[in-house]
Amino acid sequence: MSALYGVMAELADEKALLAAAREARDAGWSGVEAYSPFPVEGLAETLAPRASRLPFFVLLFGIFGGAAGYFLQWYTAVISYPINVGGRPLHSWPEFIPVTFETTVLFAALAAVIGMIAGNGLPRLRHPLFDAPHFDLATRNRFFLCLRGDAPRFDEERARGFLESLRPIRVIEVAA
Amino acid sequence: MSSEVLRGRWGYASVTDKIADLVLRRRTHWLWALGFGIAGTLTLVFLGGIVWLFAVGVGIWGVNIPVAWGFAIVNFVWWIGIGHAGTFISAFLLLLRQKWRNSINRFAEAMTLFAAGIAGMWPILHLGRPWFFYWLVPYPDVMNVWPQWRSPLVWDFFAISTYLTVSLLFWYVGLIPDLATLRDRAHGVWRRMIYGFLALGWRGEARHWARFETAYLLLAGLAAPLVISVHSIVSLDFAIGNTPGYHSTIFPPYFVAGALFCGFAMVLVIAIPMRRFLRLEDFITIRHLDNAAKILLATGLLVAYGYGMEVFTAFYSGDEYEIAIALDRMKGFYAPVYWTLICLNVVVPQILWWRRARRSVATLFAVGILVNIGMWLERFMIVESSLAHDFLPSAWRPFIPTGWDWAMLAGSVGLFALFFLAFVRLLPALSIFEMRELVEEEKEGEVA
Numbered sequence: 001m002s003a004l005y006g007v008m009a010e011l012a013d014e015k016a017l018l019a020a021a022r023e024a025r026d027a028g029w030s031g032v033e034a035y036s037p038f039p040v041e042g043l044a045e046t047l048a049p050r051a052s053r054l055p056f057f058v059l060l061f062g063i064f065g066g067a068a069g070y071f072l073q074w075y076t077a078v079i080s081y082p083i084n085v086g087g088r089p090l091h092s093w094p095e096f097i098p099v100t101f102e103t104t105v106l107f108a109a110l111a112a113v114i115g116m117i118a119g120n121g122l123p124r125l126r127h128p129l130f131d132a133p134h135f136d137l138a139t140r141n142r143f144f145l146c147l148r149g150d151a152p153r154f155d156e157e158r159a160r161g162f163l164e165s166l167r168p169i170r171v172i173e174v175a176a
Numbered sequence: 177m178s179s180e181v182l183r184g185r186w187g188y189a190s191v192t193d194k195i196a197d198l199v200l201r202r203r204t205h206w207l208w209a210l211g212f213g214i215a216g217t218l219t220l221v222f223l224g225g226i227v228w229l230f231a232v233g234v235g236i237w238g239v240n241i242p243v244a245w246g247f248a249i250v251n252f253v254w255w256i257g258i259g260h261a262g263t264f265i266s267a268f269l270l271l272l273r274q275k276w277r278n279s280i281n282r283f284a285e286a287m288t289l290f291a292a293g294i295a296g297m298w299p300i301l302h303l304g305r306p307w308f309f310y311w312l313v314p315y316p317d318v319m320n321v322w323p324q325w326r327s328p329l330v331w332d333f334f335a336i337s338t339y340l341t342v343s344l345l346f347w348y349v350g351l352i353p354d355l356a357t358l359r360d361r362a363h364g365v366w367r368r369m370i371y372g373f374l375a376l377g378w379r380g381e382a383r384h385w386a387r388f389e390t391a392y393l394l395l396a397g398l399a400a401p402l403v404i405s406v407h408s409i410v411s412l413d414f415a416i417g418n419t420p421g422y423h424s425t426i427f428p429p430y431f432v433a434g435a436l437f438c439g440f441a442m443v444l445v446i447a448i449p450m451r452r453f454l455r456l457e458d459f460i461t462i463r464h465l466d467n468a469a470k471i472l473l474a475t476g477l478l479v480a481y482g483y484g485m486e487v488f489t490a491f492y493s494g495d496e497y498e499i500a501i502a503l504d505r506m507k508g509f510y511a512p513v514y515w516t517l518i519c520l521n522v523v524v525p526q527i528l529w530w531r532r533a534r535r536s537v538a539t540l541f542a543v544g545i546l547v548n549i550g551m552w553l554e555r556f557m558i559v560e561s562s563l564a565h566d567f568l569p570s571a572w573r574p575f576i577p578t579g580w581d582w583a584m585l586a587g588s589v590g591l592f593a594l595f596f597l598a599f600v601r602l603l604p605a606l607s608i609f610e611m612r613e614l615v616e617e618e619k620e621g622e623v624a
Contacts, residue, residue, distance in 0.1 A: 035381055044385060046382075048386075080322060102338040116391035120387055123377050126377070139359075
């Protein structure tokens, strides 16, 4: 294990970053990370071709929320606390729809946000990258391509050489 | 050739610095301090009113039998309507890929959140015993009583609390990358810590962005039908009842159109002074105001159709009580209110057919204010006139507001302004990362 988080190239725009990510993929690098101040189209697909499971997770929670909301109303109105209103049916389903809709949306929305945050490994207030010089510009106008030090077959000299070949603004060493 | 959505030559760095520095570097302007002082004073009036209300009871308002729904319900419906435009802009316009949305979504969402929060307070204040409001929550209590699920008031509780939660989530998720920008650009230790804490350690990695965009799009897809559901359910509070003038199937779409109408008017009322004081004319251009005005005109026509159909349905039904209330609105005690609202909501917006009016900042600001007043009067009209004039002539009695009614309405406007003024000082008023995307798109356009 090296005491290195990785080696990182600082690039000037999104086209350079996308091209760099493609080159890294084609050269067979693993543990490639790309940082940008806004979502760059095609970048995530280049680095991680697998589709996100988030939509499925959201669907699941939406269905659960709707079922739970409906069950709550059915159980309370029919089993636990039945009130006879002029002989009308206790299980008056059309009037249970508004609340069912709301709980569906509520659970799905919470799942989308919590799933996104947890899936991204956040909150993570301390990270080696935050100590790297110039990385504060990743939320402004600079784009970074990082080769992770813990990737199999990582070699610092080769990584450095590859990043230099991208003609970056500079190459930064990120301590672990 | 760049479009009119972004003026001038802006790059990633300059656009970031411009918006972030409004929060981080800009000194407090005396006008801001003055506004904050006035809004704070009004907020104190509001708080004073609430304290007096809790101490004495709803008798401080003009409510009585038959009109037990006073200003509290009018203000609730009005504020929740204002709280519709933000999510409409963020959700529908995102799904429709309208790029002009990028520069106005953030503050419109903030507006939505504050307006919906204030709206949510009114039904609680309206309760005779507000300390029992939690009885709306379904929980296994010792009385073995559950909420009545067939009541629209319970639906309302679910709709408003879901809407508030989802609007807050939507707003916060959009803020995360911008909070990270503020963290990275702030100088003071405290600021870095607070913004850093709120940014959750956002780094902008490509896979994170992908997941972020998926979540954002899903939230938009969920929020879009939610917006429609909220005011529909609010309208059912009325339409489910058999009171003449309430009992109408046109209410849900009519209320939703009214909400968007009023909400876009409020967007104009906020955007016009904001772009001027914060020097955001390059980002919130005449094109944005023009588009908002077109939506205002379209929703205004829908509202006008609603007014027309209300009267038509009353006569077409042949129901004497419906006919009586329709005529009473035009000729009775509240006739001045009726004709004023027709003038403000139907006649005034017609000026927006003219391109020159849509591109005149002063005209749009005036139309925005007038439509907001008109929509408040419409809510007043619907709530009060029907209750004051129901089936039995012996029960008729008009509602006349008291000083406390007016003071608390003004106070709630003050609270809204207070929240908004605090927002523009503490958080980026425009979405920085989406402005960078806009810069990128404009750049692509130039090359092509």
